[in-house]
Amino acid sequence: ELSSQKSMSVTLKSTVKILCTAENDNYHISWYQQKAGAGPQFLLRATDRADDLPSRFTYTDSGNQDYLNINGIEAEDEATYYCGCAFCGSAHTFGQGTTVASPPSVVLLSPSQSGSSGGEVSVVCVLQGFYPDSVTLSWAEDGRAVAGSEVQTGPSRRRADGTLSQSSVLKLSAGRWSSGHAFTCRVTHPALTSPLTKSTSAAQCS
Template sequence: MMFLSTAALAGLLLSLSGFEAIVHLTQEKIMNVNVGQDVKILCRRDDSGSWSISWYQQKAGETPKFVLADATRASGLSSRFTYTDNGLDEYLNIARVEAEDEAVYYCGCIICDNHHSAAKQCAVPRFLYEAVTQWHGSIGGGTELKIARGSSPPSLLLLAPSGSLLSESDVSVMCVAQGFYPEGVTMSWSEDSSSVTGDKVQTGPYQRQADGTFSQTSVLKLSKQRWSSGRTYTCRLSHSALSTPLSQSTSLDQCM
């Protein structure tokens, strides 16, 4: 779950006019922790100069967000987030880790507009997205903070159009699995007693939720005529946390 690789970040930075690396930053790739644990995320420099380090958080499916740098903190940042500087090693400290803290954390050393001695920090939107005339800095490879948790079984939701909402186009029957952990559900469809596969079934990727669990959606595409035939369509769901698979069925008659 490393959302922006070191290479990707380097490519982004180098695409900005005049970027040059001033210090190399090293981070651990993965940290596995438990809810309630105190965490220290390391950022190691290869230069003992007085560079100022800033920290960024990237949650699944989101862009990186500024966390803190020296005395500057993101608006609304929890007091559980602090930092310590120990020479070449700087740490982002997270006290009493919560499930919502699961993310990739990057350390960065960025100086804008040739102000080497001032160690002026760039705000994160500018750091990531706006072209400036001159950049000097470096970005760590990111530390993925993974929160350990027990298995959680999915719930199953089946959605189908009512008869009054039918149009001339195809009909979509949607099966949603949510609240499961770890990844690895199996979703399948049947029409009456026959399995349905192929291009009629469109299953999306896993989506990580704010609480650390996952969701996944599978859509069954049917012609209006087939849906109107009265056949019964069933979605079945298997997961390691389930002792028996879940299933739900629907038909046009049930949606009238």
């Protein structure tokens, strides 16, 4: 049996070590990469590697613990990584797979920064630097969910460094904003261990 962690939060250009643990040190481990919409592709094992595999991918064998190392991870490495064993009894055995993910940074722009017109103001929540594209964004007013036509969330966009960005606008009347209620942007993502929240109110901006 092979075991590995389900997900791993990473930052671009960092060194990533993905661990695969076997029942004993007699296993012959291979590593595979599966990108969204594609099948698993062989990367490397102790004595072999894919012909076009970048040099940043290396392998470390420490007894029953095997590591896939990515030295300076790039956005193009966004994938799920599997360890596999071709000589483990009668069947080819795979670990559960480890998904590498980069968490978003969140910036909340209050109306004084994002502008207003015609008695309407906007609170803007901006997410940057994340992957994969599996982020969930929601709004609340004093802890109560806000949805519908007041919320305008755009599609995610690929940035020059390969990560993603996304923004959401909460439209409010000027009177509702000046009432002092707290408006919160809540973000969930596989790379976050708990939801990330940012809040603002007219009182904070006065």
